[in-house]
Amino acid sequence: MYSAKLRTLALATVITLTGAFVLAAYYAPIEADQGFSQKIFYVHVPMAIVALGGFVWGGIQGLLYLRTRDPKHDMRSYVAIHMSVILGIGVLVTGGIWARSAWGVWFEWREATLVSFLIVFLLYCTYQPLRFSITDPEKQSRYAAVFAVTAGTFVPLNFIAVRLANPFIHPRVLNNTTGGALPTDMKIPFYLALIGMTLLFVTLSRVEMTHKLTRGRVRGLERRLERLQGESDPAGLPARSAAPQVMA
Amino acid sequence: MTAAGPRPPRTTPTRTAVAALLRKELLLERRVPQVLPAMALFSVVTFVVFRFALDTTSVEGRTASGVLWVTLLFAAMLGAGRLFVADHEEGGIDALLLAPVDRTALLIAKAITFVAFLALVEVVAVPVFVVLLLEPGLSIADVGRLALVLLLADIGIAVIGTLFGALAIQTRARDLILPLMALPLLVPVVIMAAKATAPVLAVTGSGAPGGRYLAVLCLYDLVFGLLAYAVFDFLLDD
Amino acid sequence: MLTLAANFPDGSGYVLAAYLVFAALLLVYLGITAYRLLGLEKRLTKLTEEVDGLERQRAHDATASEHEEEVKLS
Amino acid sequence: MDAATAIELRGLTRRYGYRTALDDLTLTVPAGATLVVFGPNGAGKSTLLRILATLLRPHAGTASILGEALPDRAWAVRGRIGLLTHDPLLYGDLSARENLRFHARLHGVPLGRVDELLAEVKLERRADEPVHTYSRGMLQRAAACRAVLHDPEILLLDEPRANLDPGAIALLEPLVGRESGRTRVVTSHDPAGGLAEADLVLGLREGKTAFLAPVAEVDAARVAELYAA
Numbered sequence: 001m002y003s004a005k006l007r008t009l010a011l012a013t014v015i016t017l018t019g020a021f022v023l024a025a026y027y028a029p030i031e032a033d034q035g036f037s038q039k040i041f042y043v044h045v046p047m048a049i050v051a052l053g054g055f056v057w058g059g060i061q062g063l064l065y066l067r068t069r070d071p072k073h074d075m076r077s078y079v080a081i082h083m084s085v086i087l088g089i090g091v092l093v094t095g096g097i098w099a100r101s102a103w104g105v106w107f108e109w110r111e112a113t114l115v116s117f118l119i120v121f122l123l124y125c126t127y128q129p130l131r132f133s134i135t136d137p138e139k140q141s142r143y144a145a146v147f148a149v150t151a152g153t154f155v156p157l158n159f160i161a162v163r164l165a166n167p168f169i170h171p172r173v174l175n176n177t178t179g180g181a182l183p184t185d186m187k188i189p190f191y192l193a194l195i196g197m198t199l200l201f202v203t204l205s206r207v208e209m210t211h212k213l214t215r216g217r218v219r220g221l222e223r224r225l226e227r228l229q230g231e232s233d234p235a236g237l238p239a240r241s242a243a244p245q246v247m248a
Numbered sequence: 249m250t251a252a253g254p255r256p257p258r259t260t261p262t263r264t265a266v267a268a269l270l271r272k273e274l275l276l277e278r279r280v281p282q283v284l285p286a287m288a289l290f291s292v293v294t295f296v297v298f299r300f301a302l303d304t305t306s307v308e309g310r311t312a313s314g315v316l317w318v319t320l321l322f323a324a325m326l327g328a329g330r331l332f333v334a335d336h337e338e339g340g341i342d343a344l345l346l347a348p349v350d351r352t353a354l355l356i357a358k359a360i361t362f363v364a365f366l367a368l369v370e371v372v373a374v375p376v377f378v379v380l381l382l383e384p385g386l387s388i389a390d391v392g393r394l395a396l397v398l399l400l401a402d403i404g405i406a407v408i409g410t411l412f413g414a415l416a417i418q419t420r421a422r423d424l425i426l427p428l429m430a431l432p433l434l435v436p437v438v439i440m441a442a443k444a445t446a447p448v449l450a451v452t453g454s455g456a457p458g459g460r461y462l463a464v465l466c467l468y469d470l471v472f473g474l475l476a477y478a479v480f481d482f483l484l485d486d
Numbered sequence: 487m488l489t490l491a492a493n494f495p496d497g498s499g500y501v502l503a504a505y506l507v508f509a510a511l512l513l514v515y516l517g518i519t520a521y522r523l524l525g526l527e528k529r530l531t532k533l534t535e536e537v538d539g540l541e542r543q544r545a546h547d548a549t550a551s552e553h554e555e556e557v558k559l560s
Numbered sequence: 561m562d563a564a565t566a567i568e569l570r571g572l573t574r575r576y577g578y579r580t581a582l583d584d585l586t587l588t589v590p591a592g593a594t595l596v597v598f599g600p601n602g603a604g605k606s607t608l609l610r611i612l613a614t615l616l617r618p619h620a621g622t623a624s625i626l627g628e629a630l631p632d633r634a635w636a637v638r639g640r641i642g643l644l645t646h647d648p649l650l651y652g653d654l655s656a657r658e659n660l661r662f663h664a665r666l667h668g669v670p671l672g673r674v675d676e677l678l679a680e681v682k683l684e685r686r687a688d689e690p691v692h693t694y695s696r697g698m699l700q701r702a703a704a705c706r707a708v709l710h711d712p713e714i715l716l717l718d719e720p721r722a723n724l725d726p727g728a729i730a731l732l733e734p735l736v737g738r739e740s741g742r743t744r745v746v747t748s749h750d751p752a753g754g755l756a757e758a759d760l761v762l763g764l765r766e767g768k769t770a771f772l773a774p775v776a777e778v779d780a781a782r783v784a785e786l787y788a789a
Contacts, residue, residue, distance in 0.1 A: 276653055
């Protein structure tokens with residue numbers, strides 16, 4: 001069940017992330033403006049980038065599902081969005097902590113990136129309820145894919161809109177988060193953390209998919225058992241699920 | 249009257265289908281007015297609620313803009329939830345699918361209907377808002393500017409409302425899920441519309457809305473218009 | 487250097503908290519998934535056994551009834 | 561596929577989640593013939609009609625209607641099929657005339673045909689009243705007008721005579737009965753009535769084909785068996 005590939009991935013994730021965080025702690029210089037608390041940057045920003053990338057990836061997989069009707073794309077779309085929502089919680093909490101340490105508030109409305117992320121996060125919070133409220137699995141996949149595509153397009157557009165709404169009100173403290181202006185000794189741990197976070201995303205997605213596949217197999221066996229026991233009406237059996245259902 | 253031999257497939261032009269759908273929509277709303285009066289009444293009641301919730305007798309500028317847009321947005325959610333109810337319950341969607349018609353005709357017709365509904369509601373709600381809550385100082389030019397912002401925002405709201413109205417109608421918790429999905433999606437519209445309206449409603453100030461807000465509104469309308477056009481088919485494709 | 491020393495104790499709590507949040511999130515997620523996977527696996531083994539047992543019994547019953555019919559016919 | 565074949569299904573399968581509503585159905589209906597489908601509720605009759613009407617896509621197997629493969633060429637057969645189910649597909653708040661005019665516009669049919677049809681089923685007197693005030697018989701007559709408005713080559717009828725009085729049935733016959741001369745797929749729960757109008761008979765049980773035979777080889781007892789099990 002746990003392939004060697006998954007184990008390798010997990011190992012690579014642990015090594016890269018630990019390496020990145022150690023470098024961030026000891027190698028990266030302390031930023032002149034914000035001091036030590038700027039180190040939150042190395043966990044917060046890669047997490048945010050990967051979460052947003054996951055949302056967009058979910059949209060791409062949704063589009064592929066609509067084109068091919070291959071359940072594997074629906075599964076990927078679902079898992080990508082699921083993982084991104086979980087990472088999104090981390091992004092908002094670490095973002096809050098950072099805002100508190102830098103500006104003394106838990107949430108900074110004038111920080112466009114944080115606000116945009118909150119809106120996107122709230123939107124994707126409805127993904128699970130949407131799936132859950134559609135009973136027919138095929139329709140569930142299709143509608144979820146339409147949502148994923150629309151929301152995936154919304155992500156970049158929303159960032160443009162929110163940034164435009166706050167032109168130059170707040171000093172761009174986070175200007176260096178774009179990466180371009182980073183000094184090299186900050187760049188190395190940052191990009192390493194970004195790679196590690198991506199690996200983490202991939203690893204967790206694989207775990208989640210293994211989980212869903214196993215559940216599909218269990219459901220399949222349950223149905224077979226039910227049939228063998230001669231209960232011809234399995235109406236109550238397939239428990240309502242928000243996850244893509246794997247036909248085993 | 250029976251068919252003699254095979255016939256070539258025929259298709260009704262999308263324009264004809266959209267016209268037929270629009271005619272049906274207006275006929276239904278005229279025969280049994282449901283959505284429009286509800287939306288208009290909701291807007292007026294909300295203005296009254298704001299008067300007490302803000303504990304103020306008049307607003308201007310940013311607050312005025314916010315009150316107006318929150319009210320219109322929530323009224324729009326009310327309408328979006330009802331947009332497909334008759335078709336869903338009385339088989340209008342099936343009937344359309346049986347006809348040799350491009351399915352996006354439904355999206356186009358519904359979006360146009362929704363824009364028309366929103367515009368009609370605003371024709372009632374905005375004057376009421378001006379009379380009840382707005383501090384005097386609205387010039388004729390301001391009314392024109394307001395109308396432009398309203399129109400651009402209405403198109404975006406109608407596109408999202410139609411797409412997600414059609415999506416939500418098939419779910420069990422449709423009245424719950426529609427605003428949850430549509431409100432975050434419409435935040436950019438609210439940001440841009442509110443920003444653009446604030447100077448218009450201000451007692452003092454330039455009065456002209458920032459051009460870039462209108463540009464983003466246009467971009468939003470365009471992107472989601474095209475997107476809805478591309479994915480709407482899949483909502484009807486069982 | 488002086489600012490660094492002044493900043494260090496102040497900021498470190500927040501930094502630690504942020505990284506702990508990340509670790510906690512990861513641990514909670516992994517814990518829940520591992521717990522659910524374990525349960526599923528247990529259920530899978532049990533179900534496989536049950537299904538196999540039932541199928542074997544069915545096959546046995548089928549041959550038995552065929553045999554019975556043959557006896558009656560003769 | 562020759563021109564005389566109206567419907568051809570090969571291994572047609574449709575699922576709803578884990579439940580298989582229609583399982584491996586293979587049949588051919590020649591043009592102009594009537595296929596009558598028997599089966600208890602939930603046997604897959606409505607699913608079959610909805611697939612033939614291009615409203616549902618098959619999950620496995622192939623379906624070909626008037627020589628066009630579903631679902632890829634569904635657009636080519638839309639407008640050549642008439643569907644009449646329990647759901648009249650009419651807006652309750654609009655009158656019969658308004659409803660039919662709406663459908664005529666969608667199908668590109670001259671509006672004059674609406675009045676002709678309304679006269680044919682003797683609905684003109686109440687054609688301008690809202691449909692929700694109609695009796696069951698009137699509703700079914702209006703729905704039948706909708707189904708044949710565009711002069712379809714194939715008619716799909718879901719228990720078209722259920723709960724109708726003889727007068728209403730007689731009015732419907734020229735539109736949707738045998739004498740309409742169209743290829744028809746009719747579902748029925750009434751063995752005698754169903755067999756009387758059939759050329760081909762299909763028995764469905766839990767989505768599977770129980771029997772498929774020319775009407776000469778099927779008697780009422782065999783149909784009754786379907787419901788007994």
